[in-house]
Amino acid sequence: MAALQDGTLDAIKNQQSKLLGDWIGALEANGATRNLKEQDVQQQTAEFLRLILDGIRNDSGNNIAAPGWADTRRFLEGLSNSRALLGYDSHQTAYFIFALKGPLFTVLQDYYRDQPASLAEQLLSVSELLDSFAMHTIRTYQKTREAVIKRQQEELLELSTPVVKLWDGVLALPMIGTLDSQRSQVVMESLLQRIVDTGSEIAIIDITGVPTVDTLVAQHLLKTVTAIRLMGADCIISGVRPQIAQTIVHLGLDLGGLVTKANLSDALKLALTRLGISLAKV
Amino acid sequence: MNVRSSGTQPIRVEQDVVLARQTARKLATECGMRLVDLTKMVTAVSELARNTVVYGGGGDMDWEIIDDFGRIGLRLVFRDEGPGIPDIKLALTDGWTSGGGLGLGLTGARRLVDEFELDTAPGEGTRITVTRWT
Ligand SMILES: Nc1ncnc2c1ncn2[C@@H]1O[C@H](COP(=O)(O)OP(=O)(O)O)[C@@H](O)[C@H]1O
Ligand SMILES: [Mg+2]
Numbered sequence: 001m002a003a004l005q006d007g008t009l010d011a012i013k014n015q016q017s018k019l020l021g022d023w024i025g026a027l028e029a030n031g032a033t034r035n036l037k038e039q040d041v042q043q044q045t046a047e048f049l050r051l052i053l054d055g056i057r058n059d060s061g062n063n064i065a066a067p068g069w070a071d072t073r074r075f076l077e078g079l080s081n082s083r084a085l086l087g088y089d090s091h092q093t094a095y096f097i098f099a100l101k102g103p104l105f106t107v108l109q110d111y112y113r114d115q116p117a118s119l120a121e122q123l124l125s126v127s128e129l130l131d132s133f134a135m136h137t138i139r140t141y142q143k144t145r146e147a148v149i150k151r152q153q154e155e156l157l158e159l160s161t162p163v164v165k166l167w168d169g170v171l172a173l174p175m176i177g178t179l180d181s182q183r184s185q186v187v188m189e190s191l192l193q194r195i196v197d198t199g200s201e202i203a204i205i206d207i208t209g210v211p212t213v214d215t216l217v218a219q220h221l222l223k224t225v226t227a228i229r230l231m232g233a234d235c236i237i238s239g240v241r242p243q244i245a246q247t248i249v250h251l252g253l254d255l256g257g258l259v260t261k262a263n264l265s266d267a268l269k270l271a272l273t274r275l276g277i278s279l280a281k282v
Numbered sequence: 283m284n285v286r287s288s289g290t291q292p293i294r295v296e297q298d299v300v301l302a303r304q305t306a307r308k309l310a311t312e313c314g315m316r317l318v319d320l321t322k323m324v325t326a327v328s329e330l331a332r333n334t335v336v337y338g339g340g341g342d343m344d345w346e347i348i349d350d351f352g353r354i355g356l357r358l359v360f361r362d363e364g365p366g367i368p369d370i371k372l373a374l375t376d377g378w379t380s381g382g383g384l385g386l387g388l389t390g391a392r393r394l395v396d397e398f399e400l401d402t403a404p405g406e407g408t409r410i411t412v413t414r415w416t
Pocket of ligand 1: 390
């Protein structure tokens with residue numbers, strides 16, 4: 001691989017402001033600056049160009065893993081992280097670098113007008129270098145997103161699902177957090193097992209801590225209730241807040257087969273009545 | 283109509299559905315939506331984002347806070363480049379599912395928002411735009 005020549009360095013330096021302007025123009029035209037402050041875009045493009053110039057000046061070569069490119073790599077890692085957090089996808093993130101190609105090639109074409117061999121060689125060289133940096137950006141981006149997802153997955157699964165005995169024969173299951181399918185399965189299994197273990201007659205599923213009841217959550221609830229009934233026990237759903245009740249109606253969910261209560265204490269009262277227990281003040 | 287702010291969020295995997303809901307909740311709060319309206323919008327997001335992952339093979343959610351002569355609204359676009367929906371009428375029938383769902387996601391979401399627009403064709407992906415005004 002041919003190295004980058006000093007001429008390329010000169011060409012970039014001489015045309016620096018035009019190059020930056022065209023680059024930013026290309027970024028804007030492709031929506032790759034959305035939600036970014038203008039001054040951040042200016043600062044980031046100028047910084048990357050400066051790092052590239054430094055790298056070429058120091059003969060860092062075309063292998064971006066070389067020590068001479070350490071600062072550039074670090075800069076792109078920071079960029080990639082911040083873009084991932086802003087909700088940019090990997091394509092938009094890498095476009096930061098790809099968008100530089102067009103303007104840069106124009107500059108080189110101009111400079112090496114009378115030296116076609118050098119032009120071809122330098123174009124290829126610059127192109128390879130930028131591609132490597134783009135790949136590095138994408139890899140970092142992916143790592144960031146994977147880390148975010150993994151942490152969230154763990155958080156979701158970590159939420160414990162306690163099964164509480166409220167009374168002889170009455171179990172309560174306060175559900176808290178997001179009922180993604182994996183967790184619902186765990187919840188259901190532990191509840192069914194406890195019903196068997198304790199010989200309970202009534203289970204109360206409390207959904208006060210579930211922020212969103214959509215059709216998937218409803219489907220899990222319906223399945224759980226069916227399984228409980230098949231075991232010969234009864235089930236009450238509590239914690240159906242007004243806004244959730246209205247949403248369920250609009251979704252068109254038919255929960256007619258379920259016994260629901262607004263809060264846990266109403267549900268417990270109903271459970272006790274069913275068991276023939278009456279409480280009185282002493 | 284003015285766009286006050288906008289952004290995009292990837293919806294590729296199941297966990298992104300949770301993130302999409304969180305974003306929608308935050309934006310709806312920013313718009314000053316009442317709790318009932320916010321809950322409806324977030325639930326619609328849950329349905330549409332999950333469809334994007336499950337049926338669309340992943341996609342993106344674009345969001346916009348819009349201002350229509352002082353009326354503030356939240357507009358969301360769910361787009362994917364999946365197989366598309368061959369029979370729109372069927373898909374918009376209560377209880378119809380090609381998978382193992384309850385078949386109430388699309389119709390339910392439509393009832394939970396003020397404006398609902400479905401743009402899809404076989405092989406061309408799916409694009410659903412929903413708006414809820416405060
Ligand atoms: N983004 C999408 N891409 C392709 N098909 C879709 C998409 N969204 C919904 N569908 C189709 O519409 C049907 C109905 O969707 P929905 O009402 O959410 O019910 P469910 O998710 O329970 O199947 C789905 O079963 C699927 O066939
Ligand atoms: Mg669905």
